Amino acid sequence: MGDAQSEGEGPRCVGCGRRVKTLFVQYSPGNIRLMKCDSCKAVADPYIECEFMIILIDLILHKTRAYRHLLFNKLSMGSSVDKVVGSALLGNIIFMIMLLLGVRFILKLSFNIMRYREVLFAIMISSYFKWFLLTMMVWEFPSSVIFIVEMFVLSSNVVALRVVTQFPKAHCFVVCFVAHAVKYLTERWILGTS
């Protein structure tokens, strides 16, 4: 990593660490296309469209890619990316809060830190599905595809929540649906106010 191309400012490919001109092209608010790295031909930084929780898991798993994303790209991004990442981050925080409120007040699960930790873990694991799906695609998503992926994540969240809480499916669906809906509206609202 001592060569000229790895020095200086600017974003980098999370796979090989080389500098890239740009990480993505934005067509319209919330609609971006990730760019490929000239050196290794892989998507330069797939974490841009990633759930915060997934990045966190990869950081905990000591993945070099996740650290490159955080240190080189996230900390030196332009304002438009800040908005995309910021809205995704805020959306995820709101999603988790809504989910826990739903579990507490709709499912009326008595407060127990272990149970709630199980719920959060189940939701994180079942959302991993999204990352798996996204990495298998070509990085150019029409909004209908994103919608289908969200539906998959919603249904896998419902199953995971049902398994850990043992509440009826319909109740778990309501909790997950409300959390997803509020998250979606928050992200749209942030992107819309630009």
Ligand SMILES: [Zn+2]
């Ligand atoms: Zn590369």
